[in-house]
Every structure is written in C-alpha cells, then in structure tokens.
Amino acid sequence: MTNSTEQTPEERLNRLLVDTPITDTHNDFPYVVRIQLHNEIQGPDFDFHKLNTHTDINKLKKGRLGLQFFSCYIEVKSNDPYYQDFNLTSTVVRDTLEQIDVTKRLMQEYSEDFEFVNSSKEALSAYRTNKKIAVTLGVEGMHQVDTSLAVIRQYYDLGVRYITLTHNCDNPFATAASSVTGGLPDKGLSEYGVRGVLEMNRIGMMVDLSHVSYKTMLDVLDVTKAPVIFSHSSAYALTPHERNVRDDVLLRVKENRGVVQVNFFPAFITQTKEEDANGRSIATIDDAVDHIFHVASVAGWECVGFGSDFDGIQYVPEGLEDVTKYPDLIYKCMARGATDEQIQGLIGGNLLRVWNANEEVSKQMKLAKTPVVEKEWDGRKWTFSSYSKGLGNLYPGADQTETYKSNEWVAETGNPFGLKK
Numbered sequence: 001m002t003n004s005t006e007q008t009p010e011e012r013l014n015r016l017l018v019d020t021p022i023t024d025t026h027n028d029f030p031y032v033v034r035i036q037l038h039n040e041i042q043g044p045d046f047d048f049h050k051l052n053t054h055t056d057i058n059k060l061k062k063g064r065l066g067l068q069f070f071s072c073y074i075e076v077k078s079n080d081p082y083y084q085d086f087n088l089t090s091t092v093v094r095d096t097l098e099q100i101d102v103t104k105r106l107m108q109e110y111s112e113d114f115e116f117v118n119s120s121k122e123a124l125s126a127y128r129t130n131k132k133i134a135v136t137l138g139v140e141g142m143h144q145v146d147t148s149l150a151v152i153r154q155y156y157d158l159g160v161r162y163i164t165l166t167h168n169c170d171n172p173f174a175t176a177a178s179s180v181t182g183g184l185p186d187k188g189l190s191e192y193g194v195r196g197v198l199e200m201n202r203i204g205m206m207v208d209l210s211h212v213s214y215k216t217m218l219d220v221l222d223v224t225k226a227p228v229i230f231s232h233s234s235a236y237a238l239t240p241h242e243r244n245v246r247d248d249v250l251l252r253v254k255e256n257r258g259v260v261q262v263n264f265f266p267a268f269i270t271q272t273k274e275e276d277a278n279g280r281s282i283a284t285i286d287d288a289v290d291h292i293f294h295v296a297s298v299a300g301w302e303c304v305g306f307g308s309d310f311d312g313i314q315y316v317p318e319g320l321e322d323v324t325k326y327p328d329l330i331y332k333c334m335a336r337g338a339t340d341e342q343i344q345g346l347i348g349g350n351l352l353r354v355w356n357a358n359e360e361v362s363k364q365m366k367l368a369k370t371p372v373v374e375k376e377w378d379g380r381k382w383t384f385s386s387y388s389k390g391l392g393n394l395y396p397g398a399d400q401t402e403t404y405k406s407n408e409w410v411a412e413t414g415n416p417f418g419l420k421k
C-alpha cells in the first residue's frame with residue numbers, strides 16, 4: 001500500500017473506504033429510543049433520517065459510517081445499589097430483548113440504508129456489495145444475562161456479537177471498575193466468570209472489557225482463547241480514570257491481538273483539570289487523537305479503533321460533536337503521520353480482524369467438540385413451589401432442587417400460576 005503525498009486527505013480516505021468500513025463499536029442510540037419513545041418508532045414525529053441526537057441516518061451518511069455496533073444497554077435496576085444479591089428477581093432480560101427487538105425493527109423499517117448482519121463476512125458484503133450500513137449488536141454488562149449462560153447463548157442466536165463483562169456494578173462473573181472507584185475490593189474475574197469467558201469463546205461471542213476492573217482485565221487476558229475487545233475505552237496513561245486501559249494491559253492486548261476502541265467521552269479523554277461552567281470536563285477532537293496515538297504506540301496500530309459512546313454521553317468533545325465527525329478525526333490522524341495501513345486498521349480493519357478471529361476460535365472449539373458449559377452460577381438458588389415435588393423423578397437421585405416452598409410462598413408472590421392453596 002502506498003502512502004502517496006500527492007493525494008489530499010479526502011482522496012486518501014476515499015481510497016481506503018473502498019474496502020474498509022468506518023466502524024464504531026459503541027453507540028447507545030437504541031437506549032434513547034427506549035427512554036423517550038418507549039420503543040414506539042412508528043409515530044409521525046419519528047424520522048430516523050433527521051433527529052436531534054448524535055445519531056441519525058443523514059448524519060451517519062455524512063460521517064461515512066459503514067459498520068455500527070448498537071448497544072442494547074439496560075441499567076441495573078435494584079434497590080441494592082451495589083447489586084450484591086444476585087438472586088433478586090429482575091426484568092433485565094425482558095428489557096434487553098426489547099432493545100434487541102427495537103434495533104432490529106429500526107433496521108427493517110429503514111432497510112434502504114441498513115442491513116442487520118450476523119458475521120464479519122456479512123458485514124463486509126453488506127458494506128462493499130450492497131452499499132448499506134452494516135449493523136450488529138452489543139450487550140453492556142453481564143447483569144443483563146441475569147447470571148445465566150443459557151441467556152448468553154440465546155443472545156448470540158438473536159444476533160448479539162459482544163457482551164461487556166460488567167457495567168457499573170459487580171456481577172457473579174466479574175468486578176467492575178466503578179466498584180473499585182467506590183472503595184470495594186478488586187476481586188477480578190470469578191471462577192464462574194472463567195466459565196463464562198470460555199463459553200463466549202466457544203460460541204463466538206466477543207468478550208468486551210470496557211467497564212471492568214483492572215484485575216478483571218488481566219484475569220480475562222490470562223484465560224481467553226480469542227482476542228478481546230474494549231468496545232469503548234481510552235488510555236489510562238493520558239487520563240487516569242479507572243475505566244481506562246493501563247499501559248501494562250495494553251501490552252497484554254498486543255499479545256492477545258485484541259483491540260481497544262477509543263471512547264470520545266470528555267471525562268475519559270481530557271488531559272486538563274479545566275471544567276466548563278457546568279462542571280463538565282473539557283476535551284477536544286485532538287484529545288481523542290492523542291488517545292488513539294497512545295494506544296497505538298503501546299499496543300500497536302493493529303490494536304486500536306473507534307468506540308464513540310455517542311448517544312450514551314450527555315456532552316461531547318469540541319470537534320467531535322456527533323457521528324458526522326469520523327472523517328475529521330481520520331484526517332487529524334493522517335495529518336499526525338499515520339500511514340494508509342495504520343488508518344485502515346484504525347477505522348475498521350482491526351475490529352473486523354478480531355471479530356473474524358473470534359468466529360475462527362468458535363469454529364475450532366466446535367470442531368474439537370468442546371462441550372457446552374452447562375453449569376450455572378454456584379450461588380444460584382433453585383426454588384420451586386411445593387406442588388412440583390410430587391412430579392416423577394427422572395432417575396434415582398436426579399432431584400437437585402434446593403428448596404420446595406409451600407403454596408403459601410405461591411400466594412405471597414401473587415399466586416402467579418393460579419394454584420389452589
């Protein structure tokens with residue numbers, strides 16, 4: 001590949017975009033649709049072409065985006081602020097399914113511009129051949145699988161291609177960066193978390209280490225069989241936020257051949273202590289470029305990309321206001337000396353390589369007949385109503401139920417099965 005000086009930045013970008021889609025691994029647009037429209041997208045006022053959010057179709061086209069991972073984020077909804085009781089009942093799986101549903105409906109409704117894809121190969125053909133914006137999904141935290149490996153497998157079948165191991169809370173799999181900031185111990189990846197990572201490797205679900213604690217990052221890098229992603233994280237050496245990636249971890253990512261997709265949120269990339277009148281961190285597009293170059297200088301240009309966090313953040317860096325700005329960011333990287341090959345990896349080549357490597361690892365593990373990881377979390381309470389105790393035994397000793405509760409328990413929970421007391 002040449003690094004021609006005769007060409008303008010626009011000409012260079014045009015040439016690189018023939019093969020490589022500009023890729024972003026973290027955009028929270030579906031969450032805005034949830035909170036403001038309760039996922040009703042057919043009303044007369046909603047036109048995805050033109051909205052006031054960071055993301056709409058006209059802006060995506062101007063920003064020349066080719067592959068988008070939309071986040072199916074649902075918050076931790078618990079009276080237990082640190083989510084310590086993992087057996088509490090939760091609506092998080094229902095809510096996540098609703099986010100998968102609304103994103104797929106959006107893609108169908110606006111299929112002139114989008115194509116929902118299931119593999120790295122499909123993403124490339126949607127972009128190169130069908131001239132569409134390829135779209136796939138990420139789930140932001142294992143709290144969204146409600147401690148169940150079966151849910152991870154079903155999310156994969158529905159088209160989710162990465163899961164972040166934590167959001168801003170611990171879960172039975174792993175420790176979150178926010179817990180460490182809040183003064184809780186960094187317990188890293190649990191034994192169940194190891195099983196979860198290996199099961200994700202087996203099915204081809206990318207393991208996302210954004211939001212996790214430092215020890216979780218290292219623990220996962222010790223056990224994963226596939227390259228990891230950081231779907232929206234920046235460099236700790238420049239902005240020492242617990243959510244960012246330290247240099248020793250970047251070196252491990254280099255070995256792992258994973259990728260760190262730089263987050264644009266001002267608080268994660270600012271290098272000054274200055275704040276605006278509202279007490280918000282001040283950052284510019286140049287700070288994002290600094291973070292990209294830092295990740296590249298430590299982990300290598302093969303391990304860096306974009307994970308904007310657009311529509312999941314309330315304020316933005318100057319010069320990186322919305323999804324129209326990807327070309328500006330790329331021109332800045334060119335101006336600072338990045339070669340065509342480096343730019344190609346940065347804008348999407350690296351992420352596509354990692355996605356494809358995860359698919360290959362899954363294929364190999366399945367060829368080797370690696371069994372499904374069936375064993376669920378050891379702390380899970382298996383409780384049933386007393387009527388089920390009378391059902392036939394599969395074989396002697398088959399009953400693993402811990403507690404059969406009396407029918408009063410059924411009455412207490414609103415008698416959901418209509419059973420007579």
Ligand SMILES: [Zn+2]
Binds near residue numbers: 140211312
């Ligand atoms: Zn996030």
